[in-house]
Amino acid sequence: MRRSSVGGAALGALNSFFTSSTSAIPQRDPRPLKDRSFQAKIGQEIHEYLLTNGFELEAGHSLTPTALKSPTQKDFTMIFQWLYHRLDPNYRFQKPIEQEAPPILKALRYPFAQSITKSQLTAVGSANSWPSFLAMLHWLLELIVTVERYQSGAYDDAAAAEGIDVGADRIIFRYLVRCYRAWLAGDDDHDEFLDEMSTAFDERAETYTSELSRLDAENAALREQLAELHDGEEPLKKVEDSRTLIETDTKKFLDYCSRIEARITKITATNAKLRDEISASDAELRAAEEEKGALQAAVDRQGLTPADIDRMTTERDKLSKGLSAISARVAETRVKLSEREAAATSALEALERAVARYNTLAYQIGLVPASAPNAGGREFEIVVAPSAGGEEARLLVDAAAGWQAGAVVAGGRDLRHEVRPALMELRREIAGRIHEAQDEGIRTQEAIDRVTEALAERADEVDTLHARVQSAVGEYQEIKDNIAVEGNASNAEIEKLEKELAGMRVGMREGVLAVEQRVQGVMIERDQLAHAAQALRERFHGEVDRILNEIIKFKVHIQDTLQGYEQLVEGELRGNDALMEG
The missing domain is CATH 1.10.418.30 (Ncd80 complex, Ncd80 subunit)
Known part of the structure; x- marks a missing residue:
């Protein structure tokens, strides 16, 4: 129907x-x-x-x-x-x-x-x-x-922009509309629509669970960033430190450029000196040739014998060879000296770069200067002694001696027995801090696990309420079946009475009025049963609506409880942060 x-x-x-x-x-x-x-x-x-x-x-x-x-x-x-x-x-x-x-x-x-x-x-x-x-x-x-x-x-986006979640209302509205349309079509079986509504709510619960997990991960990442900002240096101080470091590097680069310019000036002067020496050598050569001509003329005038000339030539050759050997040794010595000077300069520059990198890292981790937070009043900065003056002044202590290994560091500090033990002690201290932070993280994770267990218990309560709804729906279906059976029995009784009425009309006309009255009574009783069935159906519809409202209220209660737990966890984390900062 x-x-x-x-x-x-x-x-x-x-x-x-x-x-x-x-x-x-x-x-x-x-x-x-x-x-x-x-x-x-x-x-x-x-x-x-x-x-x-x-x-x-x-x-x-x-x-x-x-x-x-x-x-x-x-x-x-x-x-x-x-x-x-x-x-x-x-x-x-x-x-x-x-x-x-x-x-x-x-x-x-x-x-x-x-x-x-x-x-x-x-x-x-x-x-x-x-x-x-x-x-x-x-x-x-x-x-x-x-x-x-x-x-x-x-219009869901507009509602979401106002902070209103219409998803649950839409699911319930769709369920009621489909049930109403099925009822208008004469179909009283709404179990399929109820299952679809339950599935839709389960999907929303899974969506909220995944969103909660994502928000927890995002919250943890933000807390880590906040902890890094609290524990690390302030941005302004970090920028100022970077500016100081850049200024220091700029000053060192300018010093290096000054040294290079000094070397260029020195090499230019050396080239000019060599040109002067070449000119002087040419003048000496011309003077020697003139002297040779004069000596040759003097020899010719003296009337020397060939044997005397051969002897004098031999002696001059020996003297020339000795002079050449001495000149070669001097040149070789100069080459070795230049190589040693270049090697010493390269080693000194590598040492300066290593010391500059060490000082930069020490400044970044708070070891330099002595008033830094991790220095503990100790001086960790290293200064290379041969760092000022020209190229020769950087390689020589005085005109006759170079720098000793122990004197390269300014102040004569012992890096192996003074600075290294202090650094090892600071390393052990930082390792202890790391272990304490890891222990605190474990305690925080345990608190989060407890909150997760509480959420699981709430989920079990939700499952219990779903089971109660299914039980109420089953009871409603049983009562509906009973009403249908009673209606069929009433219809059978009506048909039976109609047959008896037809027989009575054929047999005796006198009982027509009594039979009609009985039929009217049965019809009235049937209408009363129909009205009672309708009232019972409306009562069960109201009961289902009430249970749905209870589920919605419980969902809101779960949301409020989750917000409370989230605020509790945030409070504990803030307390832990305050304890760590204290």
Whole structure:
């Protein structure tokens, strides 16, 4: 048996779109109904909506070009009925449109329903009445579009922006609508819809659980960043330290450039000196050649023998060879000296870079200067002694001796027996701090585990409530089956009585009145049973609604409890941070 929808009752879920009440005094319509352009605009919108959504195919009525300009009574009736069926598909029009339309418009809370009369509805195509009815159809169209957008979730983002979660309400609303439609179709079995609602709530619970896990991970990451910001240096101080370090590096680079320029000046002077020596050597060579010519002339004048000349030549060759050997040894010694000087300079520059990197790292971890937080009043900074003056001054202590290994560090500090033990002691201290932080992290994780166990217990309570709902639904189904059995028995009894009545009519006419009275009593009893079954069905529907409300309240309670646990964990973490900072 298919039940019929009854006007306003079918639209109870849509009341949130309308005003709470309508005034008994007709309101003045503020829309420009007499404006031809306005009429053409809303008529075009209605026409496009009808064609787009298959009006002609569903209603079996063709729209003429003048259907929304000068319509017939049938055009208006078909359009109105088709539009209203978009809101309530199960409603059946059984009366003329002038009797059906006013109650429907009042149920829909149409603001100007009081201005529409039955006499106007009998002649909707007149020039005076049609603008009002066209505006009414356009209002009904906008209502349909709004309801469709609401059902499709178009307004969920706006609700979410206001902090309102409509997901649960949408699941319950969808369940109630489908149950109502099934009831109108004569189907009282709603277990499938209840299972779908339970599945939807389970999916939302899983979504909330995953979101909670993600937020916990994000919260942990943010807490780690906050701890790093609290434990580390302040950003301004870090920038100032970087600026100081850059200034120091700039100063060292400028010093290095100054040394390079000094070396360039020295090499330029050396080149000029070598050019002067070459010029002097050329002058000496010319003087030697002139002296050779003079000596040759003197020899010629002295009348030396060839043996004397050979002897003098031999002695000169020996002297030349000795001079060449000495010059070669001097050149070789200069080359070795240059190589040793270059190696010493490279080693000194590598030492300066290593010391600069050491001092930079010590400054970053708070070891330099002696007043730094991790220095403990000890001096960890290392200064290389041969770092000022020219190239020769950096490699030589004085004109005759170079730097000793123990004197390279300024102040004669012993790195192996003074600085290294202090660094090892600081390393052990930092390792102890790390172990303490790890222990504190373990304690925090244990607190989080306890909170997780509490959440698991709450989830068990939710499962228990679901089981109670299933039990109530089973009891409702059993009572419904009993009512159906009693109804079948009543129908069988009625059929039996009808057969007896037919026999009694054939056998004796005198008992007709008594039998009719008995039939009426049975019919009254049947109606009473039907009303009792309807009341029992409504009572169980109310019980299901009450249980659903309890579930929703319990969900809100779980959310509040989770927020409380989150605040408790945050308080404990802040307390732990305060203890660590103290």
